[in-house]
Amino acid sequence: MRALRLTAWGEAPAPAEVERPVPHGTEVLVRVEAAGLCRSDLHVIDSAPGALPYRLPFTLGHEVAGQVTALGPDADGVVADGVVVGERVVVYGPWGCGSCARCAAGSDNYCDRRDTVAWHGAGLGRDGGMAEYLLVPSARHLVPIGDLPAGQAAPLSDAGLTSYHAVAGLRPALGEGTTAVVIGVGGLGHLAVQILRATTESRVLAVDVREDALALADRSGADFSTLMRPDTARALRARNGGVGADAVLDFVGTAQTLELATGILRPGGALALVGSGGGSLTVAKPGVLPPGFRLSLPFWGTRQELAEVVALARSGALRVEAESFPLSAAQKAIDRLRRGGARGRTVLVPD
């Protein structure tokens, strides 16, 4: 089968012909219908040798939807939610050790043995879904999607789930009369705007460097959106009755966006830093951060949260703005995302 493999750090991934996997033990084989392309894929491709614990080569793709085509001989006993051959599913991508308390609770994203395994999940050190088939270690990683189109479902497993998990951590701060700011309205950010609208009372303000991303923020339900400029903090405050924001979700994570994020928060405000843009914050008392400042570094989400995101999408409250490319044109899609030419989420569909 065809697969897009990362074979050398810092080099473009290469299309390759690999054996179609056969499920053993508790494994499940999924025929891929769509795999999302995430900016994290670019961060992984660009990583210096040794920066990540992953062994090369492996197939990229950590956002996957498809159809179960075969179960390993021991998969039966662990089949969750009645997953059977023929079922259409989305794959819970963070794969932990599978046996610690966190993994047992469906929170592989915070596996206690994270530092002892050479992967972070599907397509992140383990063969992922930018291929015709994906081998999933256990049916516990599958969430049924019913008749959701694959291009809608695949992005739910990271862009949707990570945003949902980040918002969940901020929810106590986002009651009536509050304001949330989303920085970076791309694959994750446009779903974060929708999730904030669907699950919190807060007003939603959005910031991006691209006009078309602001239009996407508006379509996603933002109350106000504005370009990233030197005076953006002032513009947002002016829009908010002169008061800072209760929460900021930073989907970029550069020095510039962290400066805006910390500059726009009101005292007691909370920052969820999701983007891996390489910026850093100095935490000190006394210092420049607002008093009562709270910071979270959410990573992906739990299996239960993925089921909740899928339910939200099936109820019509979440609509992924997705652009499809055939898997054979993956490099074109990657170049386009790199240039800032992608809108919403890009998904790759096996030809």
Ligand code: NAD
């Ligand atoms: P994306 O490229 O689709 O979206 C990023 C958006 O940010 C784009 O719209 C871009 O125009 C905008 N942007 C860029 N620079 C900006 C700036 N200075 N100010 C304002 N906006 C700016 O990327 P994505 O796939 O949504 O991923 C977003 C980030 O989240 C990436 O860094 C990715 O690695 C990270 N990520 C983290 C997790 C996690 O679990 N923590 C999961 C997935 C992705």
Ligand code: ZN
């Ligand atoms: Zn991702």
Ligand code: ZN
């Ligand atoms: Zn674990």
